[in-house]
Structures are given as C-alpha cells and as structure tokens.
Amino acid sequence: MALSGCASFIANEINSPQGSKVKGNISEWAVPREMCDSNLYCITAIGLAHLEAANHSLSLDFNINDKRKIWRFEANNYDSKNAKPLTGQLILLFAGYSQPTEILYIHQGWLKLITGAEVLVVPSADKSEKFKFGLDYTAAVVAEIKRLQPTTVHLIGFSMGAVAASEIAQQLDNARLYLIAPMTDFEHSAQAIWDIFYRDKLYAAFISQDTLSQAIQLVYQKANVTPAEIDVVAKLDDVGSPTFIYVSQNDRVVDAAAWNKTNNQLIYQRIYEQLNHLEMMALFKQEFMADFVSDLLERTVSISEIETLGILCDADDTNCLSQLPD
Numbered sequence: 001m002a003l004s005g006c007a008s009f010i011a012n013e014i015n016s017p018q019g020s021k022v023k024g025n026i027s028e029w030a031v032p033r034e035m036c037d038s039n040l041y042c043i044t045a046i047g048l049a050h051l052e053a054a055n056h057s058l059s060l061d062f063n064i065n066d067k068r069k070i071w072r073f074e075a076n077n078y079d080s081k082n083a084k085p086l087t088g089q090l091i092l093l094f095a096g097y098s099q100p101t102e103i104l105y106i107h108q109g110w111l112k113l114i115t116g117a118e119v120l121v122v123p124s125a126d127k128s129e130k131f132k133f134g135l136d137y138t139a140a141v142v143a144e145i146k147r148l149q150p151t152t153v154h155l156i157g158f159s160m161g162a163v164a165a166s167e168i169a170q171q172l173d174n175a176r177l178y179l180i181a182p183m184t185d186f187e188h189s190a191q192a193i194w195d196i197f198y199r200d201k202l203y204a205a206f207i208s209q210d211t212l213s214q215a216i217q218l219v220y221q222k223a224n225v226t227p228a229e230i231d232v233v234a235k236l237d238d239v240g241s242p243t244f245i246y247v248s249q250n251d252r253v254v255d256a257a258a259w260n261k262t263n264n265q266l267i268y269q270r271i272y273e274q275l276n277h278l279e280m281m282a283l284f285k286q287e288f289m290a291d292f293v294s295d296l297l298e299r300t301v302s303i304s305e306i307e308t309l310g311i312l313c314d315a316d317d318t319n320c321l322s323q324l325p326d
Contacts, residue, residue: 029048029049030046030047030048030049030105031046031047031049032044032045032046032047033045033046033047033120035141035143035144036140036143037139037140037142037143038139038143039139041136041139041140042140043122043123043128043137043140043141044123045120045121045122045123045141045144046101046105046108046120046121046123047118047119047120048108048109048112048118048119056075056076056109056113057072057073057074057075058072058073058075058106058109058110058113058310059071059072059073059106060072060102060103060106061315062103062282064276064278064279064282064284065276065278065279067279067284067314068314068315068316069284069312069313069314069315070311070312070313070315070321071310071311071312071313072310072311073110073113073309073310073311074307075113084115084116085115085116085297086115086116086117086152086154086296086297087115087116087117088117088150088151089115089117089118089150089151089152089153089154090117090118090119090120090145090148090150090152090153090154091111091112091115091118091120091154091156091296092119092120092121092122092141092145092153092154092155092156092165092168093107093108093111093119093120093121093122093156093158093161094122094124094134094155094156094157094158094161094162094164094165095121095122095123095124095158095161096124096158096160096161096181096183096281097124097125097126097159097160098124098126099124099158099159099161099281101121103281103282104121104158107283108120108121110310111296114293114297114308115296115297117150117154118148118150120144122134122137122141122161122164123137124160124161125137125160125161125163125164130223131219131222131223132223132224132225133160133163133186133223133225133229133230134160134161134163134164135163135164135167135225135229135230137164138164138167138168138171141168142168142171142172145168145172150174151174152174152175152176153172153174153175153176154175154176154178154296155168155169155175155176155177155178156178156179156180157177157178157179157180157182158180158181158281159181159182159183159189159253159254159277159281160183160189162179162180162182162183162232163183163230163232165177165179166179166182166232166235166236166239167235169236169239169241169243170235170239172241173240175241176241176242176243176244176296177236177239177242177243177244178243178244178246178292178295178296179232179243179244179245179246180246180280180281180283180292181246181247181248181251181253181254181277181280181281182232182245182247182254183230183232183253183254184231184232184233184254184255184258184259185231185255185258186216186219186220186227186230187213187227188255189253189254190212190215190216190219191212192252192253193253233258233259233261233262236262236264236267237262237263237264239264239266239267240266241266242266242268243264243266243267243268244267244268244269244270244292244295245259245267245268245269245270246270246272246280246288246291246292247259247269247270247272247280248271248272248273248274248275248276248277248279248280249271249272249273250273250274250275250276251275251276252276252277253276253277254277254280256271268295270288270291272285272287272288275288284312285312286303286309286312287303289303289309289312290302290303290305290309293308293309306323311323
C-alpha cells in the first residue's frame, strides 16, 4: 500500500527542480548571465568575467567509479599564434541532467582560453521551474544568440543537454553541433540509470518494471512533452549544421546504436571504448579530448599537443604526472 504511489513519487523526483550541487563562490571568473525570450521568460546561464591567459592554471582532480584522474591546463603554455582562433564566435555548453557543474565551469574557462570565443554554460533541464527536458530554454537561448550576433555558434550538448542543443541548431543557419553521450531515448536512459544505481537496493524488489514504465510516462505527461519532441536522432536527420556525435560502446545510459539509423552526411560519429556515461561527460580520455578539440578548431590536434589539451593523468601514473608543473 505504501508503494501504491511509487510511480508518481519517481516522476515527481525527476520533474522537480534540483538544487545546485555547487555552493558559494563557484570560481573567480564564473558570473550569472540572464537570457530572456520575447515573453520575458528568463533563464540564468553562467558567463565568464575576467580571464587572462597569461596567469591562469586550470585543474580538476576527480573520481569516477574508483578511477581517479587529474587534469591540468597551463594557460601560459598555450601557443600564442593559435590563442584566439574562434574570436567573434560563441560556444554554448548545455549541461546534462544533474551533471556536476564544477567540471563544466572548469572546461568553460579552458575553452575560452584556447579559442577566444565567448563561452556560456546553459543550466541542466532539472534546474527549470517546470521540467521540460530543456526545451523551455530554447527561445531564451536563441534570443541571446541573435542579440550577440556571433559569426558561428558552437552548441555542445552533454547527455540530456543534447535535446535543447539540437532544437536550437534547427533554428540557426550558422551553427555547429557537438553532442557528447547524447540522450537518444529517455526510457532507455531512465531504465539504464535504474539498473546501474538502484537495482541492487533492498526496496527495488518491491518496484516492478510496470511501475518504472508508469513513472516514465508520468514524466512525459507532467512535462507536456512527447517522445517525438525529444527524439534527437530523428530531429537531426535533416539538420543542415555540421554535427559531431561522441559515444562509447560501454555507456549503458546511451543507446549508441541509435545513430546507425541516420543517413545525414553532415553527422560524424566518433565511438570510444571502455568509457561509461559519467566518464564521457567528464572528457575522461585524452584521445577523446583531442578529437573534440580537433572538431571544434577544425584542425588536427594530437594527444601530444598538451599546450592545447592540458595533461590528463591517472592519479597513480607518476610518469604522466611528472609532466605537470610544480
């Protein structure tokens, strides 16, 4: 009897606004940036304040599934002749559902330093007052793009952030789209997350597959969104923007095979092994970072180009760590 409302509870947990996982002063350069559409519906993105290449070091020390890695980028090591290749352009990072924002803010600063573009972070869909898979953000973001008038817009969508990024790409004629571990099927992703994180819990024995399926349908109903409206693969079948897809065969949350259905010649897919969903969203592999930056800068960036990529090391790899400055 206590579990009779379980489907509604699960759906409400997904639909309800989630509090920020980062408290206080996030960084010395991250500042709120309001974007509003014509109906004065506004969202708060994150922009960058003063960030000078000559005196900044960026670093991440992070654990994912007992794998600890350290990444560091030294701005003063970046080759000055390539320092501002995307000046006058705009990069938008669309966070995945509950994605740790610390990683995005650090990567935001890094992308600003190596490209010269303006870089903004769009909040994840779960930060909205009314959860709509991020689709409610699109009008405000498009209005901001039109206000800024960049020569090129680079839309980078992580996981569920691919929904909003893809929707916006369809409304622009100067966009390039980069989807990292993109959510192609909400039901598939929700089921996978349940299996990974909750299947072994004691209470899972009392929650049937039907209950989970009902919860997923309730999420659609509460969001007033249909599965077709967030079908990223189908929507991109006719997109005219260059689109780069980054997926891993070991990512259980994303159905990488879904991209085999598209015939769009402007979609380029890169497939990696032995990276799970969280590792994909954290750019947890040097080869992956090199591919992504090569696509962004439209030139070949090798993994040895550490002045651009920084250093990514296993925490116990002393040879790799020796390349890091003291």
